[in-house]
Amino acid sequence: MKRWTAMLGILLMCVGFVGLAAEEQSRQAAPPKQGKTEKQEQEDLPPWRWSPETVRQAVNQVRAGKDLTPREWPRGTRVAVALSFDFDAETNALRDNQLSPGVLSQGEYTARTAIPRILNLLDRYKLPATFFVPAVTALLHPKEIAAIQASGRHELGMHGWIHERNSLLGEDEERRLMRKSYELLKSVTGRHPDAVLGLQPGHGSAHPRAGVALRQQSHGRRPSL
Numbered sequence: 174m175k176r177w178t179a180m181l182g183i184l185l186m187c188v189g190f191v192g193l194a195a196e197e198q199s200r201q202a203a204p205p206k207q208g209k210t211e212k213q214e215q216e217d218l219p220p221w222r223w224s225p226e227t228v229r230q231a232v233n234q235v236r237a238g239k240d241l242t243p244r245e246w247p248r249g250t251r252v253a254v255a256l257s258f259d260f261d262a263e264t265n266a267l268r269d270n271q272l273s274p275g276v277l278s279q280g281e282y283t284a285r286t287a288i289p290r291i292l293n294l295l296d297r298y299k300l301p302a303t304f305f306v307p308a309v310t311a312l313l314h315p316k317e318i319a320a321i322q323a324s325g326r327h328e329l330g331m332h333g334w335i336h337e338r339n340s341l342l343g344e345d346e347e348r349r350l351m352r353k354s355y356e357l358l359k360s361v362t363g364r365h366p367d368a369v370l371g372l373q374p375g376h377g378s379a380h381p382r383a384g385v386a387l388r389q390q391s392h393g394r395r396p397s398l
């Protein structure tokens with residue numbers, strides 16, 4: 174009796190192995206579903222089933238590129254610091270359709286109080302800085318934009334249309350807003366934006382194509398996500 178039980182066990186194991194092997198074979202040999210490229214098929218899979226090539230493509234959309242750190246900084250400086258400010262003003266509130274006086278007044282405070290104070294401080298030490306400006310900020314606060322430009326020391330950078338969350342936009346919409354932002358900033362400042370800063374979306378990561386759209390809109394400048 175014991176011998177029969179053991180043989181039955183071995184037989185069932187063999188059937189199990191054959192079944193697994195057949196399933197694996199059919200999975201590997203399965204042709205792409207109709208109308209989908211192999212790449213799209215891969216993207217539909219959970220990441221732990223991606224091919225090495227798909228893994229590489231996913232990370233290659235956002236790479237730091239070559240190291241641009243100079244061998245030494247000018248005049249023997251030991252540390253370099255970049256000062257940049259987001260002049261978001263009311264755009265975050267507007268984007269979320271939060272129109273209460275309290276929230277909007279926080280945005281206006283940025284333009285009325287914070288920007289002049291920051292400019293005064295930078296002037297005192299003759300420091301250059303980059304101000305990233307959503308287009309709607311420039312639309313609402315052209316006087317402050319002119320104040321930033323007045324010293325000729327600071328850069329102005331693109332920072333979206335209304336501080337939109339790029340990861341929630343389709344690629345076409347994202348591109349359209351970038352173009353629109355570029356045109357508006359150019360018309361308010363009278364020159365090309367100096368830099369491009371991608372928007373940090375509210376849900377943890379940027380739109381997968383954001384890097385491509387940024388590069389296209391950056392006019393040779395190094396875009397940053």
Ligand SMILES: [Zn+2]
Pocket residue numbers: 259260261332336
């Ligand atoms: Zn911002």
